[in-house]
Amino acid sequence: MAGPAIERLIQTLARLPGFGPRSARRAALALIKKRSALLTPLVQALTDVAERVRFCSVCGNVDTDDPCVLCTDSRRDSSVLCVVREVADLWALERSGAFRGRYHVLGGVLSALDGVGPDDLRLESLIVRAETSGVREVVLALGATVEGQTTAHAIAERLKETRVHISALAHGVPVGGELDYLDDGTLLTALRARRPFANSGE
């Protein structure tokens, strides 16, 4: 149906998250039809990323500079370090705009079966940062899963000697969530993490 070059493009696109063979075919066709508006800028962007983007040696984020823009931003609070599993989690927190400290990307979580152990994560560099970079608080922003929390406990254990304050994200009712639709586990953790209700007048 299409030449080998186009087929190769379709097959490559189909390997991307969110794409299947049909959507890859549509995307390829759109790229070819809008060569100057889509294809050329995309080629340029991909070349830039392939040549310039690297992992930040400090936090593990991806950026064109090393250290990354988040690590060199002097307006950020260096005393608070947020530990996340992957770069996608860092981006999610940045999107919220709620956190103004520094990050540390672990590169995964401890796995029960797959042999991902502490040596496979960026744990040593986290300990060094916590000890030497004037960090007062480490926020463990890992998933509310068995693997995520197993990793959080392992990190907390390792950080015990550094004497930094260790906190973790709350687990509970999401904004916009109705109790009737929540699963039992979320309701349970929400009840366990209940806190005094502050009146607006207080």
Added chain:
Amino acid sequence: MEWTDEAIVLTARPHGERSAIVSLLTHAHGRHAGLVRGAARMGAVFQPGNRVQARWRGRLIEQLGTFSCELLRADAAFLLRDGARLACLAAACAMAETAVPERAPHPVVFATLESLIRGLVEGWPGWAPAYARWEMTLLAALGYGLDLTERETALRTNDRLAYVSPRTGRAVTASDAWRWGERLLPLPSFLIDDAYAPAGIAATDIAAALRLTGHFLERHALLPAARVRLAARFDTAEKEKPCHTRTP
């Protein structure tokens, strides 16, 4: 083909972007895997240790088939804030996933794992000895249980079983142990004595028990990382402290 059974979630591996291959330990159908469509949005259900009502469907019995599951008890959520108990839950589920053969009913393993998880959730102080005993049950259910035939002799002669041969799995009495020197594995009494009070068992005994069961489990299945980490907790735990006063 179709069946419905109660089950404990062991693992959930992502399959594509939205689905997962979920492995369950069921009451009547043993360890059974199946595809769950849309599992990415059901992360809270497919946490290891959770109790579910599972419905399996497949055109042929040999096929992977698909599961649809309803959450019965979110036991994992109870343990997320307790590092030691969470490590035990992860180890138990990973051990069952690794050691229990697929699609062979093991109602005893199911019942004892369920009981262990219930103990963890209810904050039972003797969870660590209970875990070691569960591994003994697992070994026995898989046909690799320790040989305790010398037990009667030991009782008659006012002796006690204190060691196990790492080769044969046969327990030997304390007075006979000198023949084999240091090659024998220590057998903590609580592993074979049901009347033993679990609350007073030292972390060193737990560590010895896990070394013993781990030795025999490793002969038949790879010890999963979570199980290795749990044993390491007790290896590094402070000596001679009872596990109910200081869990590692």
